[in-house]
Amino acid sequence: MLIKVATAECFTHANIANEIHSYSMGYSGTYEWSLDKSKVELSVVAGLFIPTITGVNNILKFEPLIPKETINDIKVYNQEDDLIMAEKMAEAVKKLTNADIGIGTTAGIGEGGIVVHGKETVAIGTSDVYADLTDIDYDLIFKRESFGIDKALEMLELVIYDDFY
Numbered sequence: 001m002l003i004k005v006a007t008a009e010c011f012t013h014a015n016i017a018n019e020i021h022s023y024s025m026g027y028s029g030t031y032e033w034s035l036d037k038s039k040v041e042l043s044v045v046a047g048l049f050i051p052t053i054t055g056v057n058n059i060l061k062f063e064p065l066i067p068k069e070t071i072n073d074i075k076v077y078n079q080e081d082d083l084i085m086a087e088k089m090a091e092a093v094k095k096l097t098n099a100d101i102g103i104g105t106t107a108g109i110g111e112g113g114i115v116v117h118g119k120e121t122v123a124i125g126t127s128d129v130y131a132d133l134t135d136i137d138y139d140l141i142f143k144r145e146s147f148g149i150d151k152a153l154e155m156l157e158l159v160i161y162d163d164f165y
Helices: 015-025 053-060 079-097 138-164
Strands: 002-009 041-049 069-071 074-076 101-106 113-117 122-125
Touching (some): 002 079, 015 041, 015 138, 041 079, 053 074, 079 101, 079 113, 113 138, 122 138
Antiparallel strands (some): 101 113
């Protein structure tokens, strides 16, 4: 069965889409998949990097929450609002692309928000790494990104098992 996935990513820099595409094409990324390729094929409909308010408005076509701060139009939310925005981004990209699954990620101050929106299942999580985009510690920012990518892919697999197996 072919499952179409679309992503609207901020702090994961469209790397979730890259990992899914690598898997679907048979060359390895960094994530170790547990899916059975004889039962499930994945296709990336779109992998969007959308860190800005303008991108959310013009591409995802919804009015974003008012951020705590903006840096060069980049949205900076607190933890609670990151989770809300990630869900809105996942829903919007799924609807816009007619994908089976939409993934949204965003992170400002906190562990970030990660949402995988399937047919029936909605998985909500964080990277488990605290970082603050307004007080940049590059090591923490990159660690949050890396952990967020892996967490999103783990969540994707769980949604696939729940909704498609």
